[in-house]
Amino acid sequence: xxxxxxxxxxxxxxxxxxxxxxxxxxxxxxxxxxxxxxxxxxxxxxxxxxxxxxxxxxxxxxxxxxxxxxxxxxxxxxxxxxxxxxxxxxxxxxxxxxxxxxxxxxxxxxxxxxxxxxxxxxxxxxxxxxxxxxxxxxxxxxxxxxxxxxxxxxxxxxxxxxxxxxxxx
Numbered sequence: 421x422x423x424x425x426x427x428x429x430x431x432x433x434x435x436x437x438x439x440x441x442x443x444x445x446x447x448x449x450x451x452x453x454x455x456x457x458x459x460x461x462x463x464x465x466x467x468x469x470x471x472x473x474x475x476x477x478x479x480x481x482x483x484x485x486x487x488x489x490x491x492x493x494x495x496x497x498x499x500x501x502x503x504x505x506x507x508x509x510x511x512x513x514x515x516x517x518x519x520x521x522x523x524x525x526x527x528x529x530x531x532x533x534x535x536x537x538x539x540x541x542x543x544x545x546x547x548x549x550x551x552x553x554x555x556x557x558x559x560x561x562x563x564x565x566x567x568x569x570x571x572x573x574x575x576x577x578x579x580x581x582x583x584x585x586x587x588x589x
Contacts, residue, residue, distance in 0.1 A: 449472060451471045460579065467501055468500065469499070471499075476494070477490060498578075520542070521585075523540050523544065523580060545562050
């Protein structure tokens, strides 16, 4: 009788402890996303795609004057993993213009109709990989602060293109 009691308690504890287990993305409030993600019409074969609320920061400094400022905020981020790099398109370097790297995001609906095509500074993307390893994974985190959630709700496909200004030869 005592052995049956210990067995029942052990089974009960095992079931209770494993039923409440969550992986890290669920524990942090991540929501599974289901976008088809491309780069210049090439499927990135994305896996582990989520949207999560994260803290972000921006800071600026002027070395000449010795001044600077910064701020923090919370925003949703689209995060995913792929083995492929983003396609890069060169644009003409224009004197007196903002020639920093840009990211063009194209949002398509289920019927492959273009919904929107905003361009942002490439700094909205955090990109991590291990360059020392061949065929390394690329970990992307795209800050969605300026992208309407209703646009994401209608989106089924996202096309990402990196725009880099190059000087003419």
